[in-house]
Amino acid sequence: MTDRQNSFYTSISRYYSDIFPFNPMQLAFVKAKLKTLEEKTILDIGCATGELAFQLASQGAKVTGIDLNADLLQQARQNRKHQNLSFLMGNMLELKNDFSHRQFDAVLCFGNTLVHLNSEKEVLQMLQNARAVLKPGGQLLLQILNYDYICSHPVRELPIIETDAIKFIRYYNFSDDTDLIGFETRLEIKAENRTVANETPLLALKSAALKTLIKNAGFKNIQVYANFKQEAFGGAHLPLVVSCEG
Template sequence: MQQPSTRQDYGSDPLAVRDSEKYQEEYIEGFVDKWDELIDWDARAQAEGQFFIEQLRERGAKKVLDVAAGTGFHSVQLLEAGFEVTTADGSPVMLAKAFENARRRGHILRTVHADWRWLNQSVHDLYDAVICLGNSFTHLHEELDRRKALAEFYATLRHDGVLILDQRNYDALLDHQVQPTHNYYYCGDNVRAEPEHVDDSLARFKYSFSDGSAYHLNMFPLRKAYVQRLMREVGFQRVDTYGDFQETYRETEPDFFIHCAEKAYLGGNG
């Protein structure tokens, strides 16, 4: 039996690795096994409260596609809130962990292994909502990949559907402002998630665990206004952005921005 991989490989120059394909190699089994230690489901549920459930219910959404399921936290939360959920991820290791986590909580996930850029080759249905959470969109390093993924999300939504996508507050990091101090997403005890290197096209984060192990992710530092513009250019008609689940906030304060992008034409009939 093949042993789980415990070592990430970024080659001789880790800062040169700026590739949308890399995420599948980054989420090795050793890292995925520790991911829930990093997140802490109970603490995250308390920090988020009913935010995503309320956003979906306000828009009348019932059928949801979770395109960046990770280890399954949001898929399970939404299932337990009564939504019909399809769980997708580009990492088969993450998808297997999500299925295992849900089964331990008494749920059987409907899972799809899918690359966002060709999402509709794998997902053959229309949804009221697509969610892309956990800072996942920043795995795409090329603008063409980001546009393609957003267009695929748009295409799988019903005419009045909504895309909910979050991102870390990279503006604060890029502009060397005071770093956010809240810890809404990484709530685990004795775990640190910190930027090791940030420039205009790379944010390399280090995740340090209490047993001395450490892993990295190389991500693209998306600016908030850039993501809003891309969403509109792809066709979304209205984009509302929240900071750490609040409608009003100081720009440098939130850890995360959450964009709610609506497909329906403003003032239209659907």
């Protein structure tokens, strides 16, 4: 995570759970892939405020959540306490150094976290690290946005997220000379009549490139979906969801 990305998440951390509330379909997807959560060891990369990690732990999994943003981790530790759950400061490029070989039954990386890396080389490094800490046959589960669709149209504005407390507006700024795109946001905090504006770079990682990187990292049984319901990938949809085995 770059300094700019870290500053972005710090600036919205107080309202993160309003912007990105727990999505029950993520939990259902993990359960479907693992068959059972009881006694499963799971690493949640980019855990943020710990909503998904807490739900997994509550259903019997032993979960470690990592994130690079101290403000988000503080909220997770304060608000999502469970005996099966721990939160650590951790970098997805350093998994082999931070965890034991073949430690986890599953590694999760949801919420468009993967594309905060700066290059396909870094993505491959992350995938190789994930495979190293997975048990044989363990599941790597990913979710980013569908940059095939976003870049081909191009999609310049994502759906607005609005609650009684906030309004979150998101734009993409494209450039012809880089694979990075500018992710521009405006968070309107209604009670304070205040707006927090940011722009952070994201890697526009297409599905074919992602599948190649996953294969090159040594994973098998690679499945790509349009959403956590496991519907067929392709066309005008925003999510890109992947499952594969180590």
